[in-house]
Amino acid sequence: MLFNSIEFALFLPIVFGLYWFVLNRDLKYQNLLLLAASYFFYGWWDWRFLSLIIFSSLADYLIGIELGKNKKQSNRKFLLCISIIINLGFLGFFKYFNFFLDAFIDAFSFFGGSFEGTRLDIILPVGISFYTFQTLSYSIDVYNKKITPTKNLIAFFAYVSFFPQLVAGPIERAKNLLPQFTQKRQFDYMQAKDGLRQILWGLFKKMVVADNCAIYVNDIFANYELYSGNTLILGGVYFAFQIYCDFSGYSDIAIGTSKLFGFNLMQNFAFPYFSKDIAEFWRRWHISLSTWFRDYLYIPLGGSRGGTWMKVRNTFIIFIVSGFWHGANWTFIVWGALNAIYFLPLLLLNLNRKNLEITAKGKNLPSIGNVLNMLLTFGLTVIAWIFFRAENLSHALGYLNRIILTIDFSIPEFLTRNIYPFIIILIIMEWFQRSNEHGLEKLPSSPWIRYSIYYICAFTIIMNHRVEQSFVYFQF
Amino acid sequence: MFTFNFDMTIFLKRLFLFLLPFITIYLVNYSLKKNDITKNGEYEKKMATIIAQNQNLKSIANYNDRLYVKHLVEIKKVPNVILLGSSMMMEISSEDWNEEILNLSLTTCMLTDMLGIIDLLEKNKKLPKKIVLGFLPTSFNKSVEQGNNYKSTSLMKNYKSFCKRLGVNTIVSSNHLNFFNHLNPVVLKDRINQLSNQSIELPSPTKTEANIYFDGSKDFSAVYDLKKTEEVIAVSNLSSNDLQWTKAATMDPKLVEMFEKAVEWLQAKDVSVSIFLLPINPIVWKNTVAKGLKEKYETPENYLKSFAQKQGIFVFGTFNPAGYTIADYFDDKHLKLPVIKGIIDKQMPLYKSQVTNQQSIDYQKN
Numbered sequence: 001m002l003f004n005s006i007e008f009a010l011f012l013p014i015v016f017g018l019y020w021f022v023l024n025r026d027l028k029y030q031n032l033l034l035l036a037a038s039y040f041f042y043g044w045w046d047w048r049f050l051s052l053i054i055f056s057s058l059a060d061y062l063i064g065i066e067l068g069k070n071k072k073q074s075n076r077k078f079l080l081c082i083s084i085i086i087n088l089g090f091l092g093f094f095k096y097f098n099f100f101l102d103a104f105i106d107a108f109s110f111f112g113g114s115f116e117g118t119r120l121d122i123i124l125p126v127g128i129s130f131y132t133f134q135t136l137s138y139s140i141d142v143y144n145k146k147i148t149p150t151k152n153l154i155a156f157f158a159y160v161s162f163f164p165q166l167v168a169g170p171i172e173r174a175k176n177l178l179p180q181f182t183q184k185r186q187f188d189y190m191q192a193k194d195g196l197r198q199i200l201w202g203l204f205k206k207m208v209v210a211d212n213c214a215i216y217v218n219d220i221f222a223n224y225e226l227y228s229g230n231t232l233i234l235g236g237v238y239f240a241f242q243i244y245c246d247f248s249g250y251s252d253i254a255i256g257t258s259k260l261f262g263f264n265l266m267q268n269f270a271f272p273y274f275s276k277d278i279a280e281f282w283r284r285w286h287i288s289l290s291t292w293f294r295d296y297l298y299i300p301l302g303g304s305r306g307g308t309w310m311k312v313r314n315t316f317i318i319f320i321v322s323g324f325w326h327g328a329n330w331t332f333i334v335w336g337a338l339n340a341i342y343f344l345p346l347l348l349l350n351l352n353r354k355n356l357e358i359t360a361k362g363k364n365l366p367s368i369g370n371v372l373n374m375l376l377t378f379g380l381t382v383i384a385w386i387f388f389r390a391e392n393l394s395h396a397l398g399y400l401n402r403i404i405l406t407i408d409f410s411i412p413e414f415l416t417r418n419i420y421p422f423i424i425i426l427i428i429m430e431w432f433q434r435s436n437e438h439g440l441e442k443l444p445s446s447p448w449i450r451y452s453i454y455y456i457c458a459f460t461i462i463m464n465h466r467v468e469q470s471f472v473y474f475q476f
Numbered sequence: 477m478f479t480f481n482f483d484m485t486i487f488l489k490r491l492f493l494f495l496l497p498f499i500t501i502y503l504v505n506y507s508l509k510k511n512d513i514t515k516n517g518e519y520e521k522k523m524a525t526i527i528a529q530n531q532n533l534k535s536i537a538n539y540n541d542r543l544y545v546k547h548l549v550e551i552k553k554v555p556n557v558i559l560l561g562s563s564m565m566m567e568i569s570s571e572d573w574n575e576e577i578l579n580l581s582l583t584t585c586m587l588t589d590m591l592g593i594i595d596l597l598e599k600n601k602k603l604p605k606k607i608v609l610g611f612l613p614t615s616f617n618k619s620v621e622q623g624n625n626y627k628s629t630s631l632m633k634n635y636k637s638f639c640k641r642l643g644v645n646t647i648v649s650s651n652h653l654n655f656f657n658h659l660n661p662v663v664l665k666d667r668i669n670q671l672s673n674q675s676i677e678l679p680s681p682t683k684t685e686a687n688i689y690f691d692g693s694k695d696f697s698a699v700y701d702l703k704k705t706e707e708v709i710a711v712s713n714l715s716s717n718d719l720q721w722t723k724a725a726t727m728d729p730k731l732v733e734m735f736e737k738a739v740e741w742l743q744a745k746d747v748s749v750s751i752f753l754l755p756i757n758p759i760v761w762k763n764t765v766a767k768g769l770k771e772k773y774e775t776p777e778n779y780l781k782s783f784a785q786k787q788g789i790f791v792f793g794t795f796n797p798a799g800y801t802i803a804d805y806f807d808d809k810h811l812k813l814p815v816i817k818g819i820i821d822k823q824m825p826l827y828k829s830q831v832t833n834q835q836s837i838d839y840q841k842n
Contacts, residue, residue, distance in 0.1 A: 189484075192483075196491070223769060226769070454494060458498070
């Protein structure tokens with residue numbers, strides 16, 4: 001079920017009504033409702049894969065309890081290994097089986113051997129990369145004694161499958177989300193109002209900006225040999241806005257929907273295109289995944305402590321694994337490696353934590369230096385996005401090659417008023433909200449202005465949305 | 477149960493007030509019996525009744541054509557030949573075809589619509605002897621944006637039922653699930669116009685107006701004849717930037733499978749299937765070819781022709797507009813009727829020699 005579909009428009013008010021008006025006296029029933037609603041939401045796509053979530057949830061629930069009881073370190077380590085094998089096993093099979101098989105066959109033939117392997121026709125279950133990481137983090141946190149394991153089966157299952165963030169995050173930590181399932185929830189007007197605003201802004205980003213960009217991006221990337229370098233650059237820029245608005249739009253709708261039910265999810269995007277360097281960009285882009293890798297991979301590997309070689313190694317590992325997480329394709333790996341190359345000079349020169357504050361804090365406009373830094377950072381990300389969007393490496397290299405060979409000073413094709421006014425609106429709104437969580441968080445107190453903004457957003461969605469498209473990150 | 481605290485009361489009140497304009501538009505849409513929201517389809521039923529009585533309708537606008545076709549198939553006597561296609565084929569009448577036909581062409585007709593109509597015909601035990609399927613370059617594309625505003629889901633149930641019959645999984649075009657189209661102020665305005673006159677014959681012309689004849693064919697010429705060649709060129713140039721046709725690059729394999737199974741099913745029922753292709757507007761063609769995107773037209777055409785050859789299916793026409801000029805077109809897509817008739821007349825002898833059991837009747841529009 002997509003957030004931008006009629007099914008969800010019917011599903012949400014029904015669950016909201018049952019949650020607050022029928023089952024509001026009993027927390028257990030509220031959680032049970034959320035669990036049933038979440039399974040229904042997921043099963044709408046393919047009910048067969050519900051078994052995976054149920055199995056994964058049950059395994060980590062039981063392992064969590066055992067980890068809590070067991071004092072012997074070797075046993076605890078064994079239990080943690082089981083959790084990792086189950087979760088990464090599911091992920092590896094459904095997402096990476098064919099990739100590794102092909103790589104194995106290629107490697108074999110490279111050394112003159114031959115190997116016959118059968119590719120499996122595997123459907124990638126939606127959201128598997130998100131919920132497996134969520135359950136995995138629970139087991140690791142219990143193992144590290146950062147949290148105590150829960151015995152509340154319903155709460156734990158609801159935490160793993162919570163429908164707003166089930167299929168594309170944010171990847172929540174048990175420490176933040178699980179306790180919210182065990183506390184009595186009270187309807188809060190301010191929280192719900194903010195949730196609705198965030199949903200509206202998320203829909204604007206997804207349905208107006210991302211879906212409109214997608215039309216041109218698909219055409220430009222599919223037929224890149226026919227367009228000039230300028231148009232190809234525009235294609236890269238449009239994709240940068242498409243992927244941002246698609247994914248952060250999803251996160252906004254997810255976080256906003258959670259607020260309607262009294263839950264607070266973590267911020268997943270903090271206006272990343274206003275970053276002044278790549279390190280800042282990665283603190284602001286897909287925060288729940290970046291911090292996941294930081295806490296469960298980068299720091300255990302030694303982080304930025306140790307010598308230069310260690311720093312370089314760990315940086316490449318985390319970025320490449322992060323790229324690989326997005327999909328079984330070399331394009332994602334190169335995308336990750338490219339970001340590591342961008343990041344490395346900052347780390348080695350100790351400049352990676354230079355820009356911790358928001359850009360032009362307390363000012364209306366950025367300085368020229370800020371603008372140049374933001375443009376440079378954005379430009380670097382656009383180059384990396386070309387790899388991310390390309391079908392394969394030769395596609396990406398061909399695309400970049402054509403940019404270099406055919407760039408000129410002409411106006412690119414597809415600089416159309418179907419898109420750029422919306423991108424300008426997006427940039428303006430987010431610029432003035434950059435110290436907040438989303439584009440409509442703090443609005444003028446005048447109800448006339450506030451409601452005008454709401455209606456402009458809503459009617460822009462109605463009048464300018466394109467054919468309902470799935471979210472890009474569903475495929476991950 | 478059902479307890480409201482102060483916060484919730486305020487929240488619901490304000491949310492309701494915010495949504496009121498949208499609810500109003502939705503309710504107006506609903507009450508004016510349009511598109512998918514309409515389940516009764518009294519207007520469309522009345523239209524179908526008149527057509528079924530072999531009478532013509534004048535100046536019809538803003539109706540749900542899927543729903544109308546549904547009612548029409550239920551009550552009208554079906555001749556030997558049925559035409560199913562898009563607006564490109566809508567004008568073809570029995571007179572043009574030189575044989576009694578029922579033209580059930582729909583705006584932006586997709587394969588899913590065709591399958592829905594075939595299911596309707598089967599359920600009503602009205603499968604004809606011959607079916608002519610008119611395709612667009614986009615017909616095998618899963619999601620085509622054109623005509624969203626007037627597209628309805630009235631045939632979806634039949635489409636799904638037919639897929640079940642064929643043993644294939646359904647594909648729901650995202651167009652069919654489009655909630656917000658119902659709130660489109662343009663549609664709303666059209667509907668308010670319609671409300672002001674409840675009779676079937678609308679007096680004032682609108683841009684979507686058409687006459688519908690007893691054989692299902694439609695006549696747009698009253699509107700389009702006024703169009704100057706310069707306007708047609710302007711529209712054609714515009715549409716070449718629109719990516720509308722060029723998006724047709726990807727033929728969805730599931731739709732292809734559906735089509736092939738449907739043809740096999742029809743042939744097993746002794747229904748003769750033909751394919752009808754009409755040339756693309758030459759300016760749009762030229763612009764697309766200049767971009768090196770010729771395969772957007774060639775891929776579906778080559779596929780259809782090779783499949784037709786395999787199955788012994790006759791193919792009328794081509795997407796290639798060689799030999800046609802802009803003066804042959806009403807706009808960026810639609811050919812003028814005499815030109816279509818020329819294509820039919822040229823290929824009809826060959827068609828008749830291939831497809832047997834022809835009947836010849838004198839058909840004049842009343």
